[in-house]
Amino acid sequence: MFFAHGPEFRSNIYSVDKQDFDKTDFVGRLSSICGENIITDKPRLAVYEADGLTAKKQLPWVVVLPSTIEQVQEIVRLCYQFEVPVVARGAGTGLSGGATPHAEGVLLSLAKFNHILSVDTENLLARVEPGVTNLAISERVKDLGLYYAPDPSSQVACSIGGNVAENSGGVHCLKYGLTVHNVSKLKIVSPTGELYELGSEAFDSAGYDLLALMHGSEGMLGIVVEVTVKLLPVPEAVCVVMAGFNSVEEAATAVSDIIAAGILPAGLEMMDKPAIRAAEAFVHAGYPTDAEALLLCELDGIEAELETQLAALKKVLENNGAIAVSVAHESEHRARLWLGRKAAFPAVGRIAPDYYCMDGTIPRRQLASVLARISSLSEEFSLAVANVFHAGDGNLHPLILYDANHPGELKKAEQFGAKILELCIEVGGTITGEHGVGIEKIDQMCVQFSASELTLFHGIKSAFDEKKILNPGKAVPTLHRCAEFGAMHVHRGQEKFPELDRF
């Protein structure tokens, strides 16, 4: 939703010095690789003009939909030869513009890679193609009593390849980790079109942990063409506890006390009053609409263990002045309690024409003060805000409400959002917990990282992709851009932009 990306994002460095580059011939060669699975006409290209970051639209030059790894390799090799940018795309549900097309690039859709290749019940692994949706994996192994743990809210639609690219989270991260904790092996196509593997079916592999590095790299280091995910046994018992509080502070203290009591919830979510009210009006989950804050705490595990934890949890909630405590054991009741949280975004969408979703992470102990400051920013900008929060892991999603039809309001929302991200950095957090940088938060990268840190990121990129053909212009800003943005983070006495001339 940040529009200030003009000149650089549409960089035309890829079209210079290409005297022998015949666009028609190039498209012809792509066709000979993909057959009919190529799109060049505007109406059909428009399907791909944006990912989940819909405010940023850009028609790709050409879209290809290969169906074999060999085709991906050939396409990438061709792009490498002519230095044509390649933007890989899964389901296009990402929220930060990681899959926003490049005007002069090839958009490589992995939608046809939608097969689950094998399930290994002995080693608890599933080998899947990158276009398989997150939920489809759990659906496939359900009858075996297994599931795939990370569950981003878009899990019905989002693809596992995209999950790797963004290192997606979900509501169960505190206990079960992010995508990086739940993938054991990847097959990658390099920018030169070579196929290689990272990770192993064993618990570790030789050399640097490139498997971890590939997670969250937003399609900038390689193209994921196969993913081996870890499966977990479905827990024997699950329960969800809902508790309302008369103040955000009480709820925040309860969260700390839950962890301090040695309880490790599978999910621990918080909503503030505007979010509670919007959700309740939308789905009637049974939330207490007079509460200032609401906690949803999911416990799972072995039946005997769960009883002990539930008793301890109830005590903590009681000690922190919880009102309207409700415990759900039955799956229907659990689903209803979760429904309000899971529908929080669309619910907020009903009370405001537009909203802008932020994704900062903060140390949990800063929660009450950060919410208070967001609330005063809300007054300053005269824009309402509703907060939903992955309280267990400190990942905050403030939803800024605005109306794009009111002149200047979008810009105000963006400025408000930028202030929230800077606040997250100030209290020791980060600008993005799970949505990624993409193009949306690229300017805030200048605030979070120093020139030297960004330079090292560019160095890592060049170690994998010397010609910078993979998803150029995303995730890591150039120092030049940061200089223009005027917010380069300088610490430990480093000079401002000492290496500016290198870019």
Add this chain to the structure above:
Amino acid sequence: MNSNDQSASLLAQVREAIEHHSPLVIEGCGSKKFYGYPPSPDLDRLDVSTHCGIIDYAPAELVLHVRAGTRLSEINQLLADNNQILPFEPPDFDTTATIGGVVASGLSGPRRPYAGSVRDFVLGVTLITGRGEILEFGGQVMKNVAGYDVSRLVTGSLGTLGIILDVSLKVLPAPEVEITRAIAVSCQEFQSRLQSMQRNMPLSAAAYQDGFLRVRLSGSETAVSAAEQKIGGEDTDNVYWGELNKLECFAGVKNLWRVSVAPASKLFLEDAAVIGWGGGIRWLADPEYDPRKVLAGEDGHATLVKYDKQNLSSETEIFQPLPDLLLGIHQKLKQQFDPAEIFNPGRMYRSI
């Protein structure tokens, strides 16, 4: 909390080393000196052990932020006092291990298959790079996807990419109760026995040695005693896991191989002196053959963890050789992090 911030002095030493093109051997307290290729004796030592102390620890945040020279034993004690643990259970070879070495070596203990590895719990690092700069990556929060994951990249890189100054780790609540059972079973059958415990059992370690499958159960008293009855076998001492973690049973072994494979793999079942990590590691003591030849074409890798110092041939590869393309990426990354090649040259691979 005691603290001793030596970052300025360490940075000065690194800058001098860069200027003089004089490589450094990065050392904590040397408890893992045996691991990797031996450093050339004429290189300068850089002692990181004095850069120590807890920077921040708030138990309710589940985050620990420490300087690299802090002793693992001190950290374990601090966590134990707060009913928490480092979930990856790193080995403390001669009780002098430092947390910097733990992260740099990336070695995890018996809990690894059930809780995760070192890198799974690394949240952030502060590094001195080979460009003579102090840089920070990741942070003290659990979810962070801003920028490439440098924190996890340097975990297990044996100091070849930079000097870890400070590190943030996710910690977890300690289990209420831990017990170990030993079950007599053949090496052909221990895997299926373990499979039967895969679900709804509070497993936190499993190893096969000398005809016994040992499993550790961790959790609430009720959960552990319920599982104990289902599993059968005999009670045995939890001390076993600490000893195995420190490789004590291999004290007399000259060439100790650690072969990492999928837990259900059938390789080396009979030859392994110990099978750890619920089947994921096959420890081979002085094998008369090259384990990598047996492993060829299979998914896994072999590391020569201990070797005969007198007879290390120039042909011997301590870590599994990498395919050319991967080695190339390693070399290019090394070039970016450490262009003057001053950090632990040749410790991990001869060419990086």
